Amino acid sequence: MLKPEIKNYVTPKHIRDYPTGPSFEAGHLVSINAGWRTFKPVVDINVCTGCYQCYLLCPDGAISKTDNKKIEFDYSFCKGCGVCAHECSFNAISMVKEELTK
Amino acid sequence: MVDIKKITAKNMTDKEFFFGHKACAGCGGSLAVRLAMKVFGEKTFAALPAGCMSAVGFIFPQMAFLNNAIISTFPGTGSMLSGMRAGLDALGFHDTHVVGFAGDGGTADIGLQALSGAIDRGDRIIYICYDNEAYMNTGVQKSGLTPYGTKTTTSPAGKNLSGAVTHKKNLFEIIAAHDIAYAATASVGYPQDYLNKLSKAARVNGTSYIHIYATCPTGWGTPTETSVSLAKEAVDCGLWYLAEYENSTFKINRKLTKPELLKEHLLKQGRFKHLTDEDIKVIESERDRKWERMLEKWG
Amino acid sequence: MKTQMSKQKVFISGDEAVALGVRLARPHVISAYPITPQTIVVERLSEMVEDGSLKARYIHVESEHSAMSAAMGASAVGARAFTATSSQGLLYMAEGMHYASGGRMPIVMMNANRSLALPWSIFGDHRDSLSMLDSGWIQVYVEDAQEALDMTIQAFRIAEDAAVLTPFMINLDGFILTHTYEIVDIPDQSKVDSFLPVFKTPNKMSLEKPKSMGFSTSPADNMEFKYQQHKAMLDAKDIIHSVDKEFGKTFGRSYGGMIDSYNCEDADYVLVTAGSVTGTARIAVDNLRSRGIKAGLVKLRYLRPFPDEEVRAAAGDVKAIGVLDKDISFGYEGTIFTNVNSALAHLSIRPVSINFIAGLGGRDISIKDIEGIYHDLEEAVTVGKDKSFAKVRYVNMGVEIDG
Numbered sequence: 001m002l003k004p005e006i007k008n009y010v011t012p013k014h015i016r017d018y019p020t021g022p023s024f025e026a027g028h029l030v031s032i033n034a035g036w037r038t039f040k041p042v043v044d045i046n047v048c049t050g051c052y053q054c055y056l057l058c059p060d061g062a063i064s065k066t067d068n069k070k071i072e073f074d075y076s077f078c079k080g081c082g083v084c085a086h087e088c089s090f091n092a093i094s095m096v097k098e099e100l101t102k
Numbered sequence: 103m104v105d106i107k108k109i110t111a112k113n114m115t116d117k118e119f120f121f122g123h124k125a126c127a128g129c130g131g132s133l134a135v136r137l138a139m140k141v142f143g144e145k146t147f148a149a150l151p152a153g154c155m156s157a158v159g160f161i162f163p164q165m166a167f168l169n170n171a172i173i174s175t176f177p178g179t180g181s182m183l184s185g186m187r188a189g190l191d192a193l194g195f196h197d198t199h200v201v202g203f204a205g206d207g208g209t210a211d212i213g214l215q216a217l218s219g220a221i222d223r224g225d226r227i228i229y230i231c232y233d234n235e236a237y238m239n240t241g242v243q244k245s246g247l248t249p250y251g252t253k254t255t256t257s258p259a260g261k262n263l264s265g266a267v268t269h270k271k272n273l274f275e276i277i278a279a280h281d282i283a284y285a286a287t288a289s290v291g292y293p294q295d296y297l298n299k300l301s302k303a304a305r306v307n308g309t310s311y312i313h314i315y316a317t318c319p320t321g322w323g324t325p326t327e328t329s330v331s332l333a334k335e336a337v338d339c340g341l342w343y344l345a346e347y348e349n350s351t352f353k354i355n356r357k358l359t360k361p362e363l364l365k366e367h368l369l370k371q372g373r374f375k376h377l378t379d380e381d382i383k384v385i386e387s388e389r390d391r392k393w394e395r396m397l398e399k400w401g
Numbered sequence: 402m403k404t405q406m407s408k409q410k411v412f413i414s415g416d417e418a419v420a421l422g423v424r425l426a427r428p429h430v431i432s433a434y435p436i437t438p439q440t441i442v443v444e445r446l447s448e449m450v451e452d453g454s455l456k457a458r459y460i461h462v463e464s465e466h467s468a469m470s471a472a473m474g475a476s477a478v479g480a481r482a483f484t485a486t487s488s489q490g491l492l493y494m495a496e497g498m499h500y501a502s503g504g505r506m507p508i509v510m511m512n513a514n515r516s517l518a519l520p521w522s523i524f525g526d527h528r529d530s531l532s533m534l535d536s537g538w539i540q541v542y543v544e545d546a547q548e549a550l551d552m553t554i555q556a557f558r559i560a561e562d563a564a565v566l567t568p569f570m571i572n573l574d575g576f577i578l579t580h581t582y583e584i585v586d587i588p589d590q591s592k593v594d595s596f597l598p599v600f601k602t603p604n605k606m607s608l609e610k611p612k613s614m615g616f617s618t619s620p621a622d623n624m625e626f627k628y629q630q631h632k633a634m635l636d637a638k639d640i641i642h643s644v645d646k647e648f649g650k651t652f653g654r655s656y657g658g659m660i661d662s663y664n665c666e667d668a669d670y671v672l673v674t675a676g677s678v679t680g681t682a683r684i685a686v687d688n689l690r691s692r693g694i695k696a697g698l699v700k701l702r703y704l705r706p707f708p709d710e711e712v713r714a715a716a717g718d719v720k721a722i723g724v725l726d727k728d729i730s731f732g733y734e735g736t737i738f739t740n741v742n743s744a745l746a747h748l749s750i751r752p753v754s755i756n757f758i759a760g761l762g763g764r765d766i767s768i769k770d771i772e773g774i775y776h777d778l779e780e781a782v783t784v785g786k787d788k789s790f791a792k793v794r795y796v797n798m799g800v801e802i803d804g
């Protein structure tokens with residue numbers, strides 16, 4: 001597993017359902033961060049050279065390498081900061097306004 | 103030192119260890135933590151004091167670290183790391199990393215005593231200070247690493263004062279003065295340099311310390327997309343520097359390349375918008391004094 | 402209560418008894434900072450680590466805050482951790498103490514009870530530990546060096562019990578106990594090893610199942626974690642009793658669990674004590690009994706969890722209860738008195754209760770002083786029905802304090 005996946009978390013019903021003290025499964029995710037975005041990054045695969053600077057610099061680890069030596073975004077966790085677009089030396093990424101109806 | 107295979111964007115692990123956290127968009131601190139964890143890997147036991155990175159990474163039931171991690175008390179990161187190291191060694195888990203990620207306040211101010219103790223003992227731990235130049239988690243108050251002229255909520259800029267009245271505490275040299283096994287400064291604007299230093303720190307048989315300049319768009323009043331470029335610019339114009347302390351010797355890793363960028367660099371940040379030319383002169387002369395001294399002593 | 406004696410007897414101080422108990426418990430990590438009158442504990446432990454008779458890592462921390470912080474780090478990775486302190490040092494640990502109990506880390510700590518500054522005093526009273534009564538630590542108060550050693554071993558067993566997982570503080574009266582030499586029976590290592598198995602906890606980091614620990618909660622979950630912590634402390638009572646019984650079976654000494662009562666069965670007047678003063682009080686009770694006064698004594702061994710039922714059972718139907726507090730909660734009364742009264746409040750008919758503040762900053766408490774306390778109790782019963790009497794009294798004040 002490269003990244004943790006969203007778990008189906010059941011809200012505790014009994015005190016026994018809680019962990020013993022504040023100690024819980026690492027990488028236990030229950031919510032995504034997609035709602036934070038106003039702009040979303042979109043890559044032009046034809047321009048992308050696979051230099052992976054964007055991948056390196058994404059504070060959220062929301063970019064992954066693809067088999068064809070390009071990149072793709074994990075839109076569940078991308079916060080739309082724009083660092084990737086700003087740092088791409090080839091201008092392969094553009095920030096596109098999120099549609100309000102989504 | 104034996105040649106270590108350089109970790110780069112191309113060959114680093116695809117695994118993410120700090121993922122799904124709730125840091126602000128474009129947070130430099132979270133990038134510093136993410137990259138460090140990619141270098142250190144899964145056999146890492148991390149401790150993070152109160153501060154942004156612990157606040158955004160451990161909100162029950164959302165746990166952003168994939169490796170073992172714990173929130174330490176705000177003043178107690180250094181000693182908690184020592185306890186973890188001692189415990190792991192006693193139980194036979196020698197082939198592990200014990201790593202701290204603490205803010206500038208948690209390092210230079212309230213946590214300095216515990217960190218000094220850990221370095222003094224030479225415990226095999228790695229301590230990373232992500233320096234966003236203020237107490238961000240509590241709403242941008244001045245810390246010992248807040249630079250001169252910074253507007254924070256406790257160093258307001260007004261008629262009488264232009265923000266913080268003291269310069270940044272000279273923490274890197276304070277750490278080095280312990281004759282620590284390895285210490286380095288870094289910046290999220292120079293990620294490869296940071297990766298190299300992380301790799302070195304991971305191999306040190308003793309205490310290592312990396313002080314990484316980490317942009318905070320929320321506390322600094324800067325656009326989220328400039329978090330990396332701004333951190334690069336800070337190094338280029340000399341407000342921050344890339345250096346190492348190893349075998350009891352200092353080394354500057356990068357020369358001051360664009361001193362003329364200083365004013366422009368400052369004025370594009372909300373926290374420095376109020377600065378007058380006079381204020382900027384104070385900052386400039388402090389920078390020059392620092393560089394002169396560094397070049398003379400370490401150059 | 403000390404019955405069978407085994408072969409190995411030594412003449413040692415309370416501090417040394419703790420150190421020997423710690424060695425028998427085989428902790429992985431010891432982190433401590435020196436403070437009078439705890440110092441001998443850490444000195445002996447350092448020597449044991451140096452000579453190899455104790456295979457633990459001794460961390461020379463730079464403060465008590467770090468002593469606790471390092472102990473928590475060790476506990477978080479699944480190691481058995483011990484620390485020791487006193488007075489100012491205990492208060493300097495305050496943040497970490499709440500942290501460790503909230504984190505359910507079964508750290509064991511020895512506290513040498515000592516007065517708190519200002520004014521400075523290195524001598525004993527209970528204000529240090531009692532001011533940390535709400536920190537979520539189990540608190541036991543021992544009476545002599547043998548009990549100090551035995552409780553050090555029991556402490557790990559109780560704290561680490563899966564139903565408890567709560568840190569444990571062993572309190573020894575500064576100097577009176579820490580520095581007084583007594584003959585102490587040293588249990589066999591092999592017996593201790595089977596009594597106290599290797600530390601196991603679900604509440605730790607591991608490479609197979611990585612953990613996020615010490616996390617934050619929203620108001621939606623915080624209260625549940627706090628309830629759980631409280632429940633564990635309450636559940637500790639049963640464990641305290643069963644561990645004490647098993648200890649008795651294994652080593653020939655047991656201590657009565659939550660309290661230790663003396664001559665309470667038919668008593669009219671009962672004094673409630675904690676710690677080393679109990680020895681003095683026992684002599685006073687014997688003297689009074691020989692004069693026909695029905696005096697009884699309750700030694701509170703544990704102050705957290707609080708032995709409320711035990712206090713009611715032992716002394717609920719006497720004529721008067723005196724509570725000897727080596728502390729004072731300024732602006733109110735002695736803290737133990739408040740706790741005892743709250744236990745008595747559950748009774749429909751309550752005995753008269755009077756608080757005796759004594760021994761602050763090392764002030765002597767003599768057999769005569771304690772006989773005087775019983776005399777006060779008698780008097781309160783005879784005159785107290787219609788006259789008002791002082792609820793809080795000060796024993797052995799050096800000057801007049803009236804008017």
Ligand SMILES: Cc1ncc(C[n+]2csc(CCOP(=O)(O)OP(=O)(O)O)c2C)c(N)n1
Pocket residue numbers: 131152153154155176177204205206207208209234236237238239240245496
């Ligand atoms: C003993 C103690 N004092 C104060 C605080 C409040 N506090 C929590 S985080 C924080 C600021 C952290 O600043 P820094 O270390 O720079 O990290 P950042 O939030 O900037 O990432 C403060 C003051 C605390 N948690 N504990």
Ligand code: SF4
Pocket residue numbers: 043047048049050051052053054055070071087088089090091092093
């Ligand atoms: S930085 Fe640009 S060119 Fe490089 S991988 Fe990312 S999108 Fe492609």
Ligand code: SF4
Pocket residue numbers: 041057058059060061062063073077078079080081082083084085128
């Ligand atoms: S916009 Fe920001 S969060 Fe989204 S992929 Fe780019 S760098 Fe990552």
Ligand code: SF4
Pocket residue numbers: 124125126127128129130131132154158234238239317318319320321
């Ligand atoms: S306030 Fe700053 S340091 Fe804190 S999470 Fe936001 S960007 Fe990061």
Ligand SMILES: [Mg+2]
Pocket residue numbers: 205206207232233234235236237238245
């Ligand atoms: Mg900060």
